[in-house]
Amino acid sequence: MKVKIHTLFQYLLDTTEAAPDCVLGLSLARSPRLGAFMDALDPDLSLDWNGQDFRGLPALRDHVLAQSRLEGVCARADVLITAGAAEANYLAIRQLVQPGDHMVIERPGWPQAAVLGQAIGARIDVVDRHEAEGWRLDPEALAAAVRPDTRLIFLTNPNNPTGRLMDADELAAVAGIARRVGAWLLVDEVYAGLEWEGVRAPSIAGIYERGITTGSVSKALGLQGLRTGWLICRDPGLVMDAVILRENSSEIMNIMGEVIAEIALRPERLGPAIQAARGEGRATLDRLDAFVRATPGLAWERPQAGLIGLAHLPDGIDGDALARRLLGEPWRTFVIPGSAYGMPRHIRLGVGGGPEVRLDDGLSRLADCLSRWPG
Numbered sequence: 001m002k003v004k005i006h007t008l009f010q011y012l013l014d015t016t017e018a019a020p021d022c023v024l025g026l027s028l029a030r031s032p033r034l035g036a037f038m039d040a041l042d043p044d045l046s047l048d049w050n051g052q053d054f055r056g057l058p059a060l061r062d063h064v065l066a067q068s069r070l071e072g073v074c075a076r077a078d079v080l081i082t083a084g085a086a087e088a089n090y091l092a093i094r095q096l097v098q099p100g101d102h103m104v105i106e107r108p109g110w111p112q113a114a115v116l117g118q119a120i121g122a123r124i125d126v127v128d129r130h131e132a133e134g135w136r137l138d139p140e141a142l143a144a145a146v147r148p149d150t151r152l153i154f155l156t157n158p159n160n161p162t163g164r165l166m167d168a169d170e171l172a173a174v175a176g177i178a179r180r181v182g183a184w185l186l187v188d189e190v191y192a193g194l195e196w197e198g199v200r201a202p203s204i205a206g207i208y209e210r211g212i213t214t215g216s217v218s219k220a221l222g223l224q225g226l227r228t229g230w231l232i233c234r235d236p237g238l239v240m241d242a243v244i245l246r247e248n249s250s251e252i253m254n255i256m257g258e259v260i261a262e263i264a265l266r267p268e269r270l271g272p273a274i275q276a277a278r279g280e281g282r283a284t285l286d287r288l289d290a291f292v293r294a295t296p297g298l299a300w301e302r303p304q305a306g307l308i309g310l311a312h313l314p315d316g317i318d319g320d321a322l323a324r325r326l327l328g329e330p331w332r333t334f335v336i337p338g339s340a341y342g343m344p345r346h347i348r349l350g351v352g353g354g355p356e357v358r359l360d361d362g363l364s365r366l367a368d369c370l371s372r373w374p375g
Helices: 007-015 034-040 056-069 086-094 112-118 139-145 168-183 238-248 255-264 267-294 319-327 359-371
Strands: 020-022 079-082 102-107 123-129 150-156 184-188 211-216 229-233 309-312 335-336 347-352
Touching: 007 056, 007 319, 020 347, 020 359, 034 255, 034 267, 056 079, 079 086, 079 211, 079 238, 086 112, 086 184, 086 229, 102 112, 102 184, 102 347, 112 123, 123 139, 123 267, 139 168, 150 168, 150 309, 168 184, 184 335, 238 347, 255 267, 267 359, 319 335, 319 359
Parallel strands: 020 335, 102 123, 102 150, 150 184, 184 211
Antiparallel strands: 079 229, 211 229, 309 347, 335 347
């Protein structure tokens, strides 16, 4: 079946040429410049990929294990470097799920799994996270959705887009549910490392033998343009299946992306970069939280982790209508409607980026747009 576009990507395509003045909802930390890495780049680096490891630079894979806190649990061979977490998710889902297989996904959650599952012809059950419960994943609801023939469970932690964080006990419970039926459990961790409440959760690849961890340098490090992510799994067959599928599309990662990502993940650079992202993100989150609480009719569950959250709109206001109205004159401000995640009464707000997103101006324009809403 043909892969159909999901609402989030459709909105991005529709608005890509709008050239807004302000952005509310940027989902990655402030992006560094290439010059920050020039001191560590070798000008004699060959850009030919012949002779390179199809699974990714060995040093980069070692760094991935270290930052995921999986050293001693997973081996270098358990890591595959991919074109972002999106490719990692794609490779795993496409190889694991066949027509008629059963999948369980969350809502709200990253829409990629639903799009791919529908294209494959899988049977999909959705477990809803409820705002009134702080967007927590209800283990009883998950257990009820999982069947004896469930092939794959797809989750995000921290949850994308609410920022709800599952802790070690919750992840162990989820792994137990998957283990009872032998289901694969894929947890996308693109926002790991940016925890505002509590500590970083353990990666599922270290908890469950059929656990698959995906992540990238895009969000916490702001290196989205490198398109460098990873898949981690202790099952050698799953990793090799991903290598085989990727060989029939992109074949191998781009050398420059891998090299710069390896530099960025070196311990002496990673620590300061994460601290900077956390400091800036927390300060911006405080400003955003104060705005939501001070704006009549607007409400949210403050994200426990990550750089985005869902804000509930005042009665009578639809997220799509607000996003498109706000993008026009006189406001010229970009925001993602909650319908991208199956939440039409919400908008996505984010704390990412630097001064160029003009967050404070954007918030003022959002407040003005809401105050002038018809009726």
